[in-house]
Amino acid sequence: MTKRIIIIGLAAAVVVLFLLLLMGISHRVAPASQQGVDPRYLRTAVHYGNKNTSPYGGKAAFSLLDKYFNGRAPRLTTRPFTHTYRKTKSLEGSNSVYIAVASRLYITEQDAVDMSAFVAAGNQLFLAVESTDSLLENTFGFSTTESTWEILPASAVQRFVNPAFSPDTVFSGKGIPMNSHLVLEDSDSAVITVLGNNAKHQPNFFRIQHGDGQLFVLLNPMTWTNSWLLENDNVQSLTWQMAYLRMHADHVYWDEFYKYQKVRRTSDNFSDMQVMLKHPPLRWALWLALLLVALYIFSESKRRQRIIPAMPVLRNNSIDFAETLGRLYYLHHNNTNLAQKMAQHLLEYIRQHYFLNTAQINAEFIxxxxxxxxxxxxxxxxxxxxxxxxxxxxxxxDEYLHTFYNSIYQFYQKTK
Incomplete structure (x- = not known):
């Protein structure tokens, strides 16, 4: 009981320390450049997750996607593109849409190769990212500038330049301005089509024809956040973006991997453990569970009681029974009763072991x-x-009883 109380106390202390640590992180004083700023302008709050309901979460956009694809809900992918591409047969076709929303896109060389093959086969790859990866740019032949972060709050703006849209093609709302834009060369006009601009009228939404498919890059993922879409009529901007994609696509995928990548991966190998470690809550839960297991093993390494010795097998043979019965009746000195009991036990033994009928003791029986x-x-x-x-x-x-006992004892000794 004492050890159990100690274990419970240690576990409770670990949980309390863990909660205090989380509270300390969440209440940490913001940098001087962020003090007094509306929480919707803090870059630390950017998430883009499909289940995240915070201002910079992506639940609103994710819940709207099915209506743009004839009611087909997107399928979640939590692995790198190359893993999904090589393990999912449907991506080998020519009528799929793959959507990724992230702060920055960190891919490997194999990811870039498989993305190129995916698009060239006739599929559509839609990337809403603040800044692209150099491997992606080299693969598809374009270049962009890095985002210039605004210190003071300003509106997030997205413009569309397609003449088929209505004249009012400017959407704005509270959020983080994202000023990355495409560096457009004269030779790019054949394969690159500008579809939208940022607040400075620089191209930040464009389409690249690659093989039989298209790559779409939107350098303003703020337009996919809950806060921005729910403000004014900004949801129309998402409708116009999705108008470029095939509403009759056979398969639609929503990426839940790249939004959590903070650095470039050094390998294309990816395990379930990496999925857990890339999410801070899961990572903390894993380390806490390992710590509790270690505490339990340490406290329970000693046995709570001494080893119980093995009980010897009880002896229950005819000789021991006869001896015990003999000693019992010898104390009362009732020789006749004792001899009869010995004879009765002898006959029962003969019936059970030799299967002979003891009703008549004759020459044939003997x-x-x-x-x-x-x-x-x-x-x-x-x-x-x-x-x-x-x-x-x-x-x-006594003499007769002794002779009778010896005779029976010799019989048991040879036949036991």
Whole structure:
């Protein structure tokens, strides 16, 4: 009981320390550049997760996607693109849409190769990111500038330049301004189509024709956040973005991997452990569980009681029974009763072990018992003669009882 109380106390202390640590992190004083700023302008709050309901979460956008694809809900992917591409047969077709929303896109060389093959086959890849990866740019032949972060709060703006849209093509709302833009060369006009601009009228939404498919890059993922979409009529901007994608796509995928990547991966290998470690809550839960297991093993390494010795097997044979019965009746000195009990036990033993009928003790019985037990006929005949005399109730003195006992004991010794 004492050890159990200690274990519970240690576990409670670890949980309390863990909660205090989380509270300390969440209440940490913001940098001077962020003090007094509306929480919706803090970059630390950017998440883009499909289940995140915070201002910079992506739940609103994710819940609206099915209506743009004839009611087909997007399928979640939590692995790198190359893993999904090589493990999912549907991505090998030519009518799929893959959507990724992230702060920055960190891919490997194999990711870039597979993205190129995916688009060239006739599929559509839609990336809403603040800044792209150099591997992606080299693969698809374009270049962008890095985002210039605004210190003071300002509106997040997105413009569309397609003449088919209505004249009012400017959408704005509270959020973080994202000023990354495409560096457009004269030679790019054949394969790159500008679809939208940022607040400075620089191209930040464009389409690249690659093989039989298209790559769409939106350098303003703020337009995919809950706060921005729910303000004014900004949801229309998402509708116009999705108008470029195939509403009759066979498969639609929503990426839940790249938004959590803070640095470039050094390998294309990816395990379930990496999925847990890339999410801070899961990572903390894993380390806490390992710590509790270690505490339990440490406290329970010693046994709570001494080893219980093995109990010896109880002996229960005919000799021990006869000896015990003999000592019991010898104390009362009732030789006749004791001899009868010995005779009764002997006959029961013969019935169970030699399967002989003891109702009549005759020559045939004596011959059968001698043959089965291996005793000489003369010995069996003498012993059974005493059995008959005892059963008739004659007087049994000590000497007769001793002779009868020795005869039975010798019989058991050879046949036990």
């Amino acid at each position: 011959s059968g018992l001698a043959r089965k037990s291996g005793h000489p006929r003369e010995f069996i005949e003498g012993m059974m003669q005493m059995v008959v005399e005892v059963r008739l109730g004659g007087d049994v003195d």
